[in-house]
Structure formats: C-alpha cells, structure tokens
Amino acid sequence: MNFAYLFFLITLTFASPISRQEKSASVPAPNPQAIESGKSNFRVNCSYCHGIDANGGFRAPSLVSGHFSHGDSDDAMLSNILHGIPGTAMPANDIDEPTAREIIAYLRSLQKASQSSAAGNPEAGRKLFFGAAACAQCHMVQGVGGHFGPDLSRVGAMRPREYLVESIREPDAQLSERFVAIDFGTNPPSYELVTITTGQGTLFSGVVLNEDTFSIQFMDDREKIHSWQKSELKSVVHEKRSPMPKYTKQQISDAQLDDLVAFLTSLRGDSK
Amino acid sequence: MIRLRPSSPLLYLLYFLNLLYLATNAIPVSAQVSNDQLLNSSATPSNWLQYSATYDGHRFSSLSQINRDNVSHLAAQWIFQSPVPGFFENSPLVVDGIMYVTAQDNTAFALDARTGRRLWSYKRALPEKIRACCGHTNRGFAILGTRLFLATLDAHVVALDAGSGNVLWDVQAADYAQGYAFTVAPLVVKNKIIVGVSGGEYGIRGFIDAYDPETGKRAWRFHTVPAPGEPGSDSWPDADSAARGGAPAWVTGTYDPQLDLLYWPTGNPSPSDDGSRRKGENLYSNSVVAVHPDTGKLQWYFQFTPFDLHDWDATEVPVLLDAEIEGQPRKLLIQANRNGFFYVLDRTNGKFLFAKPYAAQNWAKAIDSAGKPIVLPNAAPSEEGVRVCPGAAGATNWMSPAYSPQSGLLYVTVREQCDLFYAHPQPFVTGRLYVGSTYMPAAKEKDWAAVRAIDPKNGDVRWEYKEFSAPWGGNLATAGHLVFTGDLDGYLIALDADTGKHLWHMQTGAAIYAAPIAYQLNGKQYIAISAGTTLVAFALPEAPH
Numbered sequence: 001m002n003f004a005y006l007f008f009l010i011t012l013t014f015a016s017p018i019s020r021q022e023k024s025a026s027v028p029a030p031n032p033q034a035i036e037s038g039k040s041n042f043r044v045n046c047s048y049c050h051g052i053d054a055n056g057g058f059r060a061p062s063l064v065s066g067h068f069s070h071g072d073s074d075d076a077m078l079s080n081i082l083h084g085i086p087g088t089a090m091p092a093n094d095i096d097e098p099t100a101r102e103i104i105a106y107l108r109s110l111q112k113a114s115q116s117s118a119a120g121n122p123e124a125g126r127k128l129f130f131g132a133a134a135c136a137q138c139h140m141v142q143g144v145g146g147h148f149g150p151d152l153s154r155v156g157a158m159r160p161r162e163y164l165v166e167s168i169r170e171p172d173a174q175l176s177e178r179f180v181a182i183d184f185g186t187n188p189p190s191y192e193l194v195t196i197t198t199g200q201g202t203l204f205s206g207v208v209l210n211e212d213t214f215s216i217q218f219m220d221d222r223e224k225i226h227s228w229q230k231s232e233l234k235s236v237v238h239e240k241r242s243p244m245p246k247y248t249k250q251q252i253s254d255a256q257l258d259d260l261v262a263f264l265t266s267l268r269g270d271s272k
Numbered sequence: 273m274i275r276l277r278p279s280s281p282l283l284y285l286l287y288f289l290n291l292l293y294l295a296t297n298a299i300p301v302s303a304q305v306s307n308d309q310l311l312n313s314s315a316t317p318s319n320w321l322q323y324s325a326t327y328d329g330h331r332f333s334s335l336s337q338i339n340r341d342n343v344s345h346l347a348a349q350w351i352f353q354s355p356v357p358g359f360f361e362n363s364p365l366v367v368d369g370i371m372y373v374t375a376q377d378n379t380a381f382a383l384d385a386r387t388g389r390r391l392w393s394y395k396r397a398l399p400e401k402i403r404a405c406c407g408h409t410n411r412g413f414a415i416l417g418t419r420l421f422l423a424t425l426d427a428h429v430v431a432l433d434a435g436s437g438n439v440l441w442d443v444q445a446a447d448y449a450q451g452y453a454f455t456v457a458p459l460v461v462k463n464k465i466i467v468g469v470s471g472g473e474y475g476i477r478g479f480i481d482a483y484d485p486e487t488g489k490r491a492w493r494f495h496t497v498p499a500p501g502e503p504g505s506d507s508w509p510d511a512d513s514a515a516r517g518g519a520p521a522w523v524t525g526t527y528d529p530q531l532d533l534l535y536w537p538t539g540n541p542s543p544s545d546d547g548s549r550r551k552g553e554n555l556y557s558n559s560v561v562a563v564h565p566d567t568g569k570l571q572w573y574f575q576f577t578p579f580d581l582h583d584w585d586a587t588e589v590p591v592l593l594d595a596e597i598e599g600q601p602r603k604l605l606i607q608a609n610r611n612g613f614f615y616v617l618d619r620t621n622g623k624f625l626f627a628k629p630y631a632a633q634n635w636a637k638a639i640d641s642a643g644k645p646i647v648l649p650n651a652a653p654s655e656e657g658v659r660v661c662p663g664a665a666g667a668t669n670w671m672s673p674a675y676s677p678q679s680g681l682l683y684v685t686v687r688e689q690c691d692l693f694y695a696h697p698q699p700f701v702t703g704r705l706y707v708g709s710t711y712m713p714a715a716k717e718k719d720w721a722a723v724r725a726i727d728p729k730n731g732d733v734r735w736e737y738k739e740f741s742a743p744w745g746g747n748l749a750t751a752g753h754l755v756f757t758g759d760l761d762g763y764l765i766a767l768d769a770d771t772g773k774h775l776w777h778m779q780t781g782a783a784i785y786a787a788p789i790a791y792q793l794n795g796k797q798y799i800a801i802s803a804g805t806t807l808v809a810f811a812l813p814e815a816p817h
Contacts, residue, residue: 212761
C-alpha cells in the first residue's frame with residue numbers, strides 16, 4: 001500500500017463522523033430490485049464475516065442496527081465497503097460503486113425491519129451487570145470484570161438486541177466463537193462448556209483456549225490456565241452447551257432484562 | 273583458458289583432494305533435467321523432479337533411510353522463512369542438492385537443500401488487483417534442462433534460468449483483469465510446458481495450455497468449456513452461460529507415457545452455487561479430461577459431478593496405477609473426489625468401473641453403473657440454506673493424496689464437514705467474484721478429519737487416522753513404510769503406512785497447506801514440509817562422533 005493511498009484512507013476514516021449528518025445526493029431511492037440485488041451481493045461478499053442475515057459473525061459486527069462504529073451515513077458505509085477500515089479486519093472490496101450502493105440499500109431495509117426500540121435504562125442495567133446479576137464475574141467491560149466469558153466492551157456494535165436477549169435467557173441457543181484478531185487458518189474455539197478428567201481422575205470444568213489432535217489449552221472456571229497433552233487425560237467432553245447459567249424471569253424480570261440490554265447495546269467500544 | 277597446474281608433489285596431492293571434494297560435495301550452479309529423467313523420476317529418489325514426484329501422481333519416495341523403526345527420532349535440520357506474508361501452498365522441487373521453492377505473490381527461491389540458505393530469489397511485479405479467489409498462492413515450479421517454469425497470478429507463464437532466477441521468457445496466457453489467474457505447478461511432458469488456469473469464481477472460460485520451453489510460444493490450448501457447435505456444447509443449453517462457464521484446471525495433472533495421454537482434472541462450473549442460469553451438465557466442469565500431449569486433442573473425458581451446485585471441483589490429482597479388478601488386469605485412474613466418492617476408471621478409455629463413498633455424504637443415493645450420481649432431493653442450495661455434506665471445501669480438495677506401491681493403498685486427507693448452502697442469484701460482472709451465492713459451516717457441528725487408506729481394488733477404507741480439525745495438508749508415502757501428513761493445527765505427522773498407527777509428530781508453528789516431499793543429499797534422507805511462511809527440513813540425527 002502506498003502512502004498516498006494510506007493517507008486517503010485515514011482521511012476518509014476521520015472524515016466519516018462529520019459526514020454522518022450528510023445525505024448523499026447519489027443514493028438511489030431504495031427499490032425492491034436494488035434491495036434484492038444488494039442481498040445477493042451481500043451474501044457473496046459480506047456474509048462470511050457478518051453472518052448470512054447481517055446479524056453478526058465471529059469476526060465482524062451485526063449490521064442491522066443502523067449505528068456503526070465507523071460512520072452511519074451512506075457515504076461512510078460506501079467508503080468502508082469499497083476501501084475497507086484500516087486497523088480492523090474489514091478489507092477493501094473489489095466491487096463497483098453501484099453494487100456497494102445496492103448492498104447499503106439492503107442493509108437499510110434490514111434496519112427498518114429490526115427497529116424495535118430498546119426500552120430500559122442503561123444505567124440501571126450497568127448496576128445489574130456489575131452487581132446483582134453478577135455478569136462481571138465472567139464478562140469484562142472496558143477492563144473491569146472476568147476473563148472466563150466473552151469480553152463485552154463492543155457487544156453493542158457486534159450483536160443486535162434480539163441476540164443479546166436470547167443469550168441471556170437461552171445461553172445455549174448460540175455458542176459464541178472466541179474472537180480471533182489474526183486468522184491462523186484454524187477455526188476459533190467456542191465458549192462451550194468442556195469437562196476434563198485428568199489421568200489422576202481430577203475433574204475440571206471450563207472453556208477451551210486452543211485444542212488440536214495432541215494438546216489442549218484450557219481455562220477452568222477459576223480462570224486458571226492449564227496445558228495438557230491429550231495422552232495425559234482420561235477424557236475431554238464437549239458438553240455442547242454454554243457454561244453461562246440461564247437467566248429466567250425469576251432471576252431477572254423483563255424490566256430488568258430491558259435495563260441490562262439497554263446497557264449492553266450502549267457498549268460500542270468507546271472509552272467512557 | 274589459463275590453467276594453473278600444481279608444481280610440487282604436495283600441491284599435486286592438495287589439487288587431487290580438492291577435485292575429490294568438489295566431485296563429492298559441490299553442487300552444480302544449476303540443475304540439468306532431461307525429458308528422460310522426468311520419465312524415469314522414480315529412478316533418482318534423491319531428487320524431487322516434479323509436482324507429484326512422478327508422472328503417475330503417486331507422491332511416493334523409494335527412500336527408506338527414515339522408516340517406521342526410527343522415525344520417532346526425526347529432528348528439524350533447518351527452517352527457511354519466506355519474507356512474504358501469507359502462506360506456502362507449494363511442493364518444492366529438489367535437483368542435485370538445490371531446492372526450488374515458489375511462494376506467495378509469485379516470489380521464488382533457490383535454496384541449498386542441505387542448509388536452507390538462499391542461493392537466489394525472484395519476485396514478480398504483480399498488478400495491484402489480482403483476481404485470485406483464495407489467496408495469492410502458487411503450487412510450484414516445473415523444470416526442464418536448466419529452466420524453471422512458473423505460472424503466475426496475473427495469468428502469465430514465465431521461464432527462469434535455474435542458475436540465477438533470471439527471466440528467460442514471459443508470455444501472457446490470458447487477461448488477469450477478467451478473472452484469469454494461475455496458481456498451478458506446471459507439468460513438463462514431451463518437451464512441452466503444460467498449465468491449467470484458475471478463475472472458476474470469476475466466470476472465466478477454463479483452459480489447459482501447452483508452451484514451447486525454448487521460446488514460450490503456445491503449442492495448443494484445450495478449452496474446458498466447448499465452444500458453440502463443438503462436441504459437448506449441448507451440455508450448456510444457454511450459450512451465454514457457457515461463455516462464462518468456469519471449469520478451471522488449477523491442479524497439476526498426470527501422464528501415462530505408454531498410452532501417451534495427459535490426464536488433467538477440472539473444476540466447478542461458474543457460478544459455483546447457482547445453477548439457475550446454466551442448465552445442463554456443464555461439460556467439462558468437474559471432470560478429468562484425457563488429452564494428447566502433442567496436440568491437446570481430447571481422447572476421452574469423465575465427469576464426476578454433472579451440473580454441480582456445491583463447488584465440488586474435481587481438481588484432485590488423478591493417480592495412475594495398474595491393478596486387477598475382478599480378476600482382470602486394468603490400467604486404472606483413481607481419484608478420491610471432492611464430492612465424497614472414490615472413483616476407479618479405466619484410463620485407456622475413461623470407462624467407469626466403480627465408485628464408493630469414502631467420507632460422510634448426504635447428496636447422492638449412489639453412483640449408477642454409468643458413473644452418474646443419483647442425486648437426492650433437497651440437496652440444491654435454497655434461500656433459507658440447505659445442509660449438505662460434504663461442505664463446499666469437499667471431502668478432500670487439492671491437497672495431494674499419496675499412493676504406495678509397497679502397501680497398495682491410496683492415502684487421502686479427508687475433511688468431515690458440512691455446510692449450509694444458500695441460493696440467491698447474482699448478476700455477472702466481468703472480472704468480479706461470481707459464485708452465485710454463499711455457504712456457511714453448519715452451526716453447532718465440529719468439523720474433523722482423517723487420513724484414510726483406501727484400497728483401490730474395491731474402495732474399502734483399510735484404516736483411518738483421526739485429526740481434530742479439517743485440514744488442507746497433503747500426504748507423502750515412502751518406502752520406509754511411512755505416510756507423512758500435515759494438519760491444520762501445524763503438526764507434521766508420521767503414520768505407519770500399513771496400519772495408520774501414529775509414530776511421530778512435530779509442531780511446525782502454522783497451519784499446513786502443502787504436501788511433504790522427500791529427498792536425499794550426501795547420503796542423508798530429508799523430509800521437507802511448508803507450514804505458514806516457513807519451510808522445514810527434517811532428518812535423522814547423525815550418530816555422535
């Protein structure tokens with residue numbers, strides 16, 4: 001990459017918050033045909049990272065909220081699609097501008113469908129998160145909390161509201177994959193409950209940091225990291241469920257859930 | 273020429289000793305490889321002269337210094353690191369102590385095969401927007417005389433001087449901006465350089481080319497999608513779809529000198545996951561074509577997956593061997609195909625003999641007596657996604673199998689993984705990604721893998737060695753009763769060729785996307801494997817003095 005191009009990208013990135021308020025003159029009025037074509041191009045070019053319905057994948061955020069970390073305007077989205085976002089996993093895409101505009105039209109159509117306004121008080125949710133609900137025992141937010149579960153500092157940008165509700169009420173429904181900043185070509189492990197019995201018969205419950213044919217690197221539920229050769233172990237059982245407890249209505253009321261989700265959706269990686 | 277002569281008996285002795293040293297230890301500035309040597313590659317196992325070692329695609333080394341009794345002592349001898357980001361997907365050549373390696377972005381190196389130290393390097397100036405679907409990879413050189421042949425990402429074929437890496441000629445085969453590219457290791461057959469094109473994800477029209485090694489002049493081109501009016505064109509009822517019909521040819525084929533036939537595998541029709549605008553069987557996609565190496569004329573073809581909707585390229589090395597099938601001696605072509613079935617054909621005429629699944633599959637009831645799949649309902653991609661096994665990456669893929677004449681078994685890297693295949697027709701734009709739709713790994717299903725040893729006579733799996741993750745590494749069989757394989761988690765693994773028993777492994781530090789090779793130098797056998805951007809050579813430790 002040459003310096004002129006790099007400067008161009010940096011300029012675009014810094015310019016994007018300003019252009020948030022602008023309306024692009026060249027945006028076509030969304031029409032069903034553009035949305036359909038945008039959907040097919042989204043599937044081909046974007047869905048592998050952002051998920052088949054743009055609800056977020058293991059390495060890229062949900063795109064259905066209409067609020068993006070690197071600019072909400074059509075122009076910012078266009079720039080991000082065509083040129084990528086420096087410092088993130090978002091690459092430049094070899095597509096033309098009309099195709100990118102159609103993808104934007106498709107994403108805008110999803111926003112309309114998912115605009116269920118999040119009720120709830122984020123501050124009350126914060127208190128629950130770090131207090132009575134004990135979420136911070138396992139989850140970290142901006143450096144405060146545990147290491148056992150996924151870091152949630154950007155979860156508001158990464159996942160839609162519906163996903164967060166499901167993850168709290170039914171944590172086994174979808175197991176999060178461990179985020180990988182650098183792709184080693186291997187599949188990242190998920191936050192799945194794994195039970196290990198050592199050769200001496202000691203039992204451990206926890207999550208896998210890495211696993212292969214011969215070895216396993218493991219964090220137990222006290223956040224202690226273990227390294228074993230599999231030949232040293234009696235058994236490794238993947239329980240096919242999350243180590244996170246289900247939060248039923250008895251434990252968290254619907255109103256409390258709204259507060260908690262309001263707090264989580266406010267988490268977009270900005271330092272406060 | 274001035275010639276210095278020794279002038280005393282002592283100097284005579286030193287002169288003689290020096291000549292003796294040069295004769296035993298010095299490596300020539302560049303290799304000399306003749307067509308005869310290529311024909312008899314198995315006679316010089318100290319070298320690795322072509323992609324699959326020999327024309328029959330066996331990837332078998334008759335070296336046995338490293339064997340199942342001592343392989344547990346194998347130790348790294350040297351590590352070469354490519355300075356170019358990405359990962360090796362190559363199979364190096366070794367000729368008289370020099371290793372020729374191609375790397376990412378069409379860089380290449382000549383290495384001292386004893387130490388891994390660089391003798392020369394080459395880098396191609398590539399255009400900015402290369403259309404290569406799956407990484408800026410290259411699978412290797414071919415060699416003839418003192419020339420190396422490289423097929424490039426911007427769809428050129430290049431000859432390099434093996435002594436210096438200097439370019440001798442450079443010809444354009446196709447327009448890279450339209451999605452044409454090369455990742456293949458060329459094959460030298462009868463004084464011709466054979467290459468097959470990549471671009472099945474860009475709506476190209478595939479081809480196999482032959483070039484003159486002296487001049488770079490193209491001798492012939494075989495289009496893997498017939499032109500309107502040609503035999504096979506009726507398998508594309510829509511001529512427009514044929515013009516961008518894909519059928520690339522991106523894995524090195526094999527050659528039978530007695531029958532004088534070149535066997536080259538082909539890939540998916542374009543777009544790979546959407547058949548709505550390319551009705552028909554889409555010849556010669558997902559096939560093996562037998563062509564005459566002098567003319568490029570088609571002798572026969574066999575299509576494994578007609579009207580493919582799951583990206584199941586047949587670009588797996590077609591392995592040639594002779595064996596008795598039901599009491600009758602046969603000249604066979606065998607292939608463990610990406611669609612999950614193991615096929616046995618008569619390579620004299622392409623006649624289908626039998627097929628048998630070697631991995632989990634849920635798309636075909638069976639393969640009928642003519643070799644055509646009986647496709648089950650609900651296997652076609654849909655708007656909501658359909659779970660199909662194997663997934664788009666296939667039950668195996670381009671990673672090389674190995675066949676051992678010693679054990680009579682074919683060793684195949686098998687991926688056990690299913691995908692959800694989605695449909696949503698995509699418009700065609702020249703030079704842009706054109707795959708039709710997409711696929712995703714089926715949720716909550718852990719992929720896994722195995723090396724499976726298949727008996728070519730009946731398709732039975734004689735043993736399997738399970739691996740944790742579905743890999744991209746190929747295999748090597750040796751006369752030491754060994755199979756070497758590389759896995760996705762970075763392990764080079766040695767197995768007993770007869771039983772599949774694990775004998776040794778070593779963590780190389782990165783996912784392995786290559787197949788091992790074997791060579792010998794100064795009486796010492798080496799096993800070399802690429803992993804990530806490194807290339808590691810292993811040997812047995814020398815006895816302490």
